[in-house]
Amino acid sequence: MHVFYTLNRLGAKGIAFALDSALFGVLDAVEALTDAATVTDIAHALDVDQPRASRLVARAVSEGLLRREADQADARRVVLRLTPKARTELSRVHDARRAVFARTTAQWSSRERAEFARLLTRFVTDFARTVR
Template sequence: MPTRQDTLRDLLTKSGKDAGLADALIRIDNVVQNWRRQMHKRELGHRATRALGLDMDMAQIDVLFAIAHPMFAPDTNADDETMVSTVAERLHIDPSRASRLVAEMVNSGYARRAVSQRDARRTILELTPAGEAVIDAVRGYKWLLLGEFFSGWSPEDVATFVPLLERYSSWMNSSEVAEEKFADEIDELAKSIDRARQEVSSGSKSG
């Protein structure tokens, strides 16, 4: 009986991809899925808070990073002002939840509310020195561990890996074009789900 990997390999080869690429994609997907599970559990973040003695949960730290976002995003206007709605947008959370988390950080002394220099009617958010210290410490923890890991790589490996990782991270940008190209194949995949549902339905009725 063919395995799921065999089925995926057949699907890719039928779409014109050679077997070697199919096997490589399966390996990449396995790595990414494992990475995704680790990111979902926030393992590194939890380790950082324990090591740094921070009595904060990851949602609170995320809010501090969201407030500090302009200083850590070179492609973002450094003059952008951060409001509660900005935090909600950057973290992809409900505005009411963002408001509650921001209030926690303000009450804890990690953030403060200020008056916008552009519009005196608008309230903006800033990090206090304590909030900036948390951001710097968490990022410093991460860089120390990353630096130690990559120090075992040759300069040539690092120089090869970084642009390839950047290139890989952009693959979703072209996914819509690929989706149009394989519209028939994707439609057949959708139909396979319907067929399986019908089989389950028929089996439950006969049982």
């Protein structure tokens, strides 16, 4: 997550987003967890404590980016789901990230881009495993 947060921050220079990067982190985490995250999931994904995650989630809910639902399997558990507004904002972020990668690798060969994608994927997987 840290890698993508940094890339998003660097890639967003000169692009006006409606939300701050902390909320993008929350939305990214919910999206990565197939749109059914808990506050605890958010805390782990962002590497923050539970109170900080709760405040970020509350902000995202109040801004209409997340909705809280009772878990169908356990009514005591609350899951967070992305709203259409969040999906629109995430789409804009994904487009910005792709544009940064395209600009950055414009002079690279197809082979170099494929190798970079393979190594970046491996790095993210190994990074996640290392920092757990």
